[in-house]
Amino acid sequence: MFNKNKYQICRNIISKELANFLFNYLRMKKQTFYSLKRLNINNKLLGFDGDEQAPGSYSCYSDIAMETLLAATNETLEKKTKLKLSPTYTYTRLYKNGDILKKHKDRFSCEISGTLNLGGDMWPIYLENTKGKEIKVELNAGDALLYSGTILPHWRKPFEGYMCGQVFLHYNNKATKGWDKNLYDDRPHLGFPFKRETTVKKLHVFIQTILFIRKKIKNLLIQT
DSSP states (O other): OHHHHSEEEETTSSOHHHHHHHHHHHHHHHHHHHHHHHTTOOOGGGOEEOOSSSTTOEEEESOHHHHHHHHHTHHHHHHHHTSOEEEEEEEEEEEETTOOEEEEOOOGGGSEEEEEEEEESOOOEEEEOTTSOEEEEOOOTTOEEEEOTTTSOEEEOOOOSSEEEEEEEEEEETTSTTGGGSGGGTSSSTTOSSOHHHHHHHHHHHHHHHHHHHHHHHHHHHHO
16 A cells, blocks of 8 residues: 555554653653753753744654664564665654644655654644645554655644644665665664764864863963
8 A cells, every 4th residue: 555655544553552651751851851941951952942844843853762663663664564664763743732834745864754643632644645635644642654755745734732742753765775875864873863964063063162162271371
């Protein structure tokens, strides 16, 4: 079914108990993120406050619990899609009332994607299939929609509920050229919080900052 339609609805990928655990875990992580933010402590490892696709929605890249889930569901999703999959990364959001997900296609690391409902209020996701028809999909906690993120446009209309938790599980198809050069979304392993390019840039900024501080201290010592 997946190879024909480029999407597939999969019920009960994980148990409702596990989905509920992850939903509450995510809510606590969000609470901690905003508590630290109010103290002017901005820890991006705990998440961030929205992105281009869903402004204002609490989001996390490569949360370790979700990355563990990504690896654990790999075999199940291979059986569902009949594809050999290489896990790339996870992205998690807690949506609130009034949030939207803009209509978009995904980048290469999201070639094969699954949006997995963790809990909260029902919020349909929409796809545009290969014939241009709008498809509405409703998921219960533990259900997932698998889709070709680079081919099918997908979006959500304004959220009318209170809260909804979703984790996006992203994979490359091992039959696609270039998958082996994009392992783990260009990271050393699952769970790592940055892409290699980002890591190098952050390290460069850190070194430049240290050198700047060292120079300032040296100048102060000379003046005294």
